[in-house]
Structures are given as C-alpha cells and as structure tokens.
Amino acid sequence: MPEWQERITRETPPAIRIEHEVRYGAVAPLARSAPTWVDLGCGAGIAAAGALAGEGPPRAVLVDASEEALAQAAREIPAGETIGVQADLATADGLAAVRTALGDARDGVATCFEVIEHLESFIGVIELLVELATERDFTVVLSVPNDAFWPIESPWHKTMWGEGSFEELRRLLPAEHVVIQQVPLQGSALIPEGAEAALAGPFVGRADGVPSHFLAAFGPRCRELGARSGVAQADLAEQRRWERQREANLAIYEDHITWADRQLAQRQG
Structure with missing residues (x-):
C-alpha cells in the first residue's frame, strides 16, 4: 500500500x-x-x-x-x-x-x-x-x-x-x-562486535x-x-506493527464505507 x-x-x-x-x-x-x-x-x-x-x-x-x-x-x-x-x-x-x-x-x-x-x-x-x-x-x-x-x-x-x-x-x-x-x-550491513554502528559506505548505482x-x-x-x-537502521518489528495497524485501519474504513453505501441505497430505494 x-x-x-x-x-x-x-x-x-x-x-x-x-x-x-x-x-x-x-x-x-x-x-x-x-x-x-x-x-x-x-x-x-x-x-x-x-x-x-x-x-x-x-x-x-x-x-x-x-x-x-x-x-x-x-x-x-x-x-x-x-x-x-x-x-x-x-x-x-x-x-x-x-x-x-x-x-x-x-x-x-x-x-x-x-x-x-x-x-x-x-x-x-x-x-x-x-x-x-x-x-x-x-x-x-x-x-x-x-x-x-x-x-x-x-x-x-x-x-x-x-x-x-x-x-x-x-x-x-x-x-x-x-x-x-x-x-x-x-x-544491509555487517558490524563487528565493538565497532561503531553508524555506517556510511559505498553503494551500487x-x-x-x-x-x-x-x-x-x-x-x-x-x-x-x-x-x-x-543509511538508517530499520526497526523491522516496529515497521511490521505499523503496517498491520494501517491495514486494520483500512479494513475498518472500508467497512464503514460499505455500511454507509448500503444505508444510502436503502434511503434512495
């Protein structure tokens, strides 16, 4: 999405x-x-x-x-x-x-x-x-x-x-x-134990x-x-939580839209 x-x-x-x-x-x-x-x-x-x-x-x-x-x-x-x-x-x-x-x-x-x-x-x-x-x-x-x-x-x-x-x-x-x-x-990055975590290396274009x-x-x-x-270290657990919450919100909004469409159709009918 x-x-x-x-x-x-x-x-x-x-x-x-x-x-x-x-x-x-x-x-x-x-x-x-x-x-x-x-x-x-x-x-x-x-x-x-x-x-x-x-x-x-x-x-x-x-x-x-x-x-x-x-x-x-x-x-x-x-x-x-x-x-x-x-x-x-x-x-x-x-x-x-x-x-x-x-x-x-x-x-x-x-x-x-x-x-x-x-x-x-x-x-x-x-x-x-x-x-x-x-x-x-x-x-x-x-x-x-x-x-x-x-x-x-x-x-x-x-x-x-x-x-x-x-x-x-x-x-x-x-x-x-x-x-x-x-x-x-x-x-992705490889970081030896005890080394600095902040990296800025070459990339392939x-x-x-x-x-x-x-x-x-x-x-x-x-x-x-x-x-x-x-580069920024990614928190994959937080990213997945955020994506799933967004998917749940979208599903709720779609349900509300479907319900509103049905109500409108009933009133117009």
Whole structure:
C-alpha cells in the first residue's frame, strides 16, 4: 500500500525519514555557515534537526502552514535565533509574510523540500526563491517528487511531476543551476562486535534506475552540493506493527464505507 504520510514524525518509517535527512544533510554545511537559513515548508523540523546534529545556523526562519508544526520545529531545530512564520505559500499574503520575516537578510541559504507539489499555485514561491538567489545572494535548494517512481497518485499533491514538468520548472530558474537526482537505496550491513554502528559506505548505482525526487540548486554556493547518501537502521518489528495497524485501519474504513453505501441505497430505494 502507498505511504501517504506527508509530515515527518518520530513514527515515520526509517526509509522515508532518511530520504528527508539526506536532503537536509546535503545543505547542512551551507546552512551552518550562513547568517540566515530559511526553510519553506519546514514541517515539524525532525528531519532537519537530525541532519544538523545539534549545530545549526545563527538565524533560522521556519515557514509552514501549520502552527503546531512550527512550534515543534522551533523546539527541534538548533539555531541562535528562530523565527516562525505561519503562511500559505500559494498566496500573496503568505509570501509577503516570508519577505517581512527575512527583512534585509543577505548571503543566506533557502530550502524548499517537498512543498511545491502541495501548492495550488507554485509560481509565486519560485519567484521568491529566484529573487533570493539573484538579488540577495542566497543559495537555494528545492525538490519535487518524480511521479514516475510512485505507482499511485497522492491525494495530497496538487500538481504532478516528472522529467518533462521538471524541465519546464528549470526554465524558470537562473541559468546557472545544478540538478541532482535522488535515488532510493536498500541494503544491509555487517558490524563487528565493538565497532561503531553508524555506517556510511559505498553503494551500487544503476544506469536505468528511476529517481524518486529531483533537486535543483542555484545561487552563489550551489556547486558545493554533491553526491550524498545515508543509511538508517530499520526497526523491522516496529515497521511490521505499523503496517498491520494501517491495514486494520483500512479494513475498518472500508467497512464503514460499505455500511454507509448500503444505508444510502436503502434511503434512495
């Protein structure tokens, strides 16, 4: 069954959580050394905090539509100063709130991971990101999913993305930009007794592999982003418990729908 979880929580399966941490991990060195880091669609901040590993930027501007998520992100993400902005990035008011929070900030870093596909209109946020890069010397990194990788359409996504639509998006970006494909990995590890459990080793790539996400980076430090991978130890018992609970919930929902359909048919009959 598809994974519809759209916000990272501590119960998120390791395979989903690590893909978010890899994205933030690639940006973490830039964010730490920048005077301001703005994260559009920060969610609860769990993946970003994991990637930052206790060392964050001097100033973090966290943006999300959820007040609850913002409050948790402010607790999770280490930063000298944290500014939370509750905003709908599909609206002019939401984008104006972000600009106000940034003030006259320059030489910063901006991230926009797994946000664009959720917006009814994403042109405004792209214009904001390009403005930050071209007028304020921000280094910007954004991502979109590759729907060719996912067999079932997400009910939460407003737009569909693939190689063609991503190429169209690139036309809106500055000519000097970097494209990175994110590919899913599966693996295992051997750990000798007494050795460190944290591993980050080589992996075998496939020329015909389908990326799960497309990333684009632009701005003065975009060339500093490169190849990166991450591994997370899987708690298979917890994963199976989570999957079985989801299956049980789905069965209950299907029973409710069947019952409601019967009631409606009886009333209409």
